[in-house]
Amino acid sequence: MSESAFRVDTTARLAQWRIDNLASCTYRKSDPFKIGNWNWHLSVEKNRALYLRLHPEISNLTRDNPPIASFIIRVVCSADDWKALTHPEITDKQLKNNDDFVWPIEVPFTGKFIIDVEFLDLKTASPNGGEPCSIWAEGFTTKQSNETALACLGRMLTEGINTDIIINVSDGSIGAHRAVLASRSPVFHSMFSHNLQEKELSTINIPDMSIEVFQAFLRYIYGNIEHEEFRTHRLALLQAADKYDILDLKEVCHESLMEDIDTKNVLERLQNANLYQLHKLKTSCLRYLVKFGKIYDIRDDLNAFLQCGDRELIADIFNEVLNTWKGF
Template sequence: MSADSAYRVETTPRLAQWRIETLSSTYRKSNPFRIGLWNWFLTVERNKQFCVKLYPEVSSLTRDQPPIASFVIKLVSSSSSSGRKTIVHPGICDKQLKNSDDFVWAVDTLFTGKLIIDVEFLDLKVAPSSGGEPASIWTGYPITKQSSFTALTALSRMLIDSIHTDITITTSDGSIGAHRAVLATRSPVFHSMFSHNLKEKELSMINISDMSIEACQAFLNYIYGNFQATEFMAHRLDLLRAADKYDIADLKEACHESLVEDIDTKNVLERLQVSHLYRLNKLKASCMRYLVNFGKVYEIRDELNLFIQNADRELIAEMFQEILSTWKGY
């Protein structure tokens, strides 16, 4: 038996078998093997008990979509003295496996001779990133994923190719066609516009004069599922304003989280004003901490003086309260 074959696990789409001719050491780890979306490992450890572990390889996929596994595992040993012996685990149902300690099977038998570790996967599920019930990768998951992808592609084409548009959005420097039904589904404000006898319904036109056509296109791309990271970064403040105005909570939260991530001396005062205007508590706390706790307030004195002259009085009071509270701690 070659050294490589001693660690190789044979597989079918749902079955894995590790054949160990002799277990001379107290610990052995298999080569990675593929079942479903993940690479897996088996390990055996022989001490006071005989322990078997099964776990997926550490990866971004395992972190973002850890497998929820149902399987039957058994140990089959054979030797010239004791013959063939099989020990079957009671079974695992819908257990999430992320690391090497999530499934550990300890048995009191200390095996001698040849050993087969047999794992039959009954199902593997993943939980949707958007929430909801886990779906099997072998049944509902691929169908659901394909259906969602196809639907988003079709929705994007409706916007890109102006297929049967029935509303026109006018911006500060141009206009874009869109669809009432899509806008109303994503925004309660748009829904209200089209449900009542307002001018937007009568004229089939929405005036968004505080947005450029590029920012509005990014806004619509998000609504239609045709969004690009580059345009998001380029238009975050415009998108935040639109998300707040038209009550699109998921877009507002995405902008909020993103604005927290790259605060610096050039943008911190603007971000602080934005956080106050749109009630973004996490962003406000991060800006305050950056300015006060890290002492950046002393590096932008000229900008701060101008900011104090023009900013909301309530916000200025909060800032000085934060400074006084921090000084008391020293």
Template sequence: MSDDCAYRVETTSRLAQWRIDALSSYSYRRSDLFKIGLWNWYLAIEKSKQLYVKLYPENSSLTRENPPIASFNIKVVFPLTPNRQTLIHPAISDKQLRNNNDFVWAIDTLLTGRFIIDLEFLDLKILTPSGDKTTSIWTDQQANKNRGAATLNSFSRMLTEGVHTDIRINVTDNLIDRSIGAHRAVLATRSPVFRSMFSHDLKEKELSIIDISDMSFAACQAFLNYIYGNFRSDEFLVHRVALLRAADKYDISDLKEVCEESLADDIDTGNVLERLQVAHLHHLPKLKSSCLIYLVKFGKLYEITEDINVFMQNADRELIVEVFKEVLAAWNGL
């Protein structure tokens, strides 16, 4: 490994990995800066009688004024040992990190040779201006990114109060028929698919009814809330996949982009395969790339072998080929 690579930390949206070829006794090494969330970070390792691992943010005005309050998992992986022997630290929850002594992990281990420090941030928070509460920097960061230009705040009341609605959207949810009043002009402005419905002699134009059978009522309500600017980050996070499907179906590009960015932002071992298939189905290159990097480059496929086996039996053949190509490329690069 070259000197330049020896200190480099590879990152994706919430994951960081530092690969270390070897560490001699009684030595110290600090990584290059890497960015996760709002902050630049360092990882540091020290070997004496124990192996010490440290994580801390760069000393800056941002850190002093808004120190990160972090929740994360961290582990040390020895990839060349049988079954990739892994040492796992108990999960850290809501720990404020200001300096290089706030998180120190002392490890008793006799293992030597190449190892990987694997760091996965679960959440990053800051104190609110009042100082009595915390707020996540990721809760609605992506969801609010584009909505200002796409909608007007006054539309919110038109939807919630049913002001002069001229079309009904029917949704069947758990065998229960429900409907929401909406406005042709708003829907047509936001979606070329809706505009086409209302411009031709289709049943939607004639009967003033749109039947949506592939969304739950709650997801449909969230979809309309986005269109009308009555956006709520909590419902967005719950219904992201359904909103993505609707954005694709009704050709609402800004919503599709927001959903893709948000889904790529919190990939983990529990959702990565589902999101990989969603990315393949809806032609989302950024999300697909993030999933493949997470699985292959960061070695997470070794942690979900049973899920991978099921995935290989049921996924689209073209997608399976892509995964195999990524794995082969990673092996060739070792």
């Protein structure tokens, strides 16, 4: 049996194991695959029913900080035109060993089939005994440094301490500091360094942004944005980061948008990846659609996209399909 028979393909939150045949084998365990902080295994046991297990690899990390997982798992069989069977969504289930999640499947599967696991969240127990903490939420907050200085910058913004520039947006106005804006954005730096209207009048007009989005944008610049606010506005923040040439914000948005690609957002993410030249996000979306077979789950949305989407982007999708099918 080839090594690829045990390999699990992954994206940031999706794992997919392709099995050609179990007719001559009663038990098979995948190679380890990494999602979040843990290495994982899938296994199948064929008896009267098919028993499917998902569990983290035994390690010190698993013993000390077992994952608390929320996920959707399904099996797609090549028989009957790729029939799919989906387990009810699992929410906040702690997984320590291979008996913590067992799915007995009574429906017989023959021929090729695919096991598809989409992780919705991964948490660890709080060391203080509070609510479990999402590892993906932690991943954002740990990027902040020098908390005292950032707190002072945040106070300058929220309390309006010595503001010297007014920003007029589509539905309101807010005060800020030239020096902070200029230090974070070469576009703002240019505005305040030359004899432009913004320098003379001490105002900036940004009619294409709401005050809610612009406040989130400023809070990122001043270092006091909360994780949920960031996630709520990350597409608009990506647009602002591109417009004002704030590369670190653009990269943070890029990385975040790759973490939770799903069938509801993949086409929008693909178009934004193409618009803002986000190569990793574009590649992830194309893999999700084609290699992981999600293109069949969004046929109506895809047909609408094919009618009015960017021609080059449509060609990229078809090229990904052709390249993937070469491997079959």
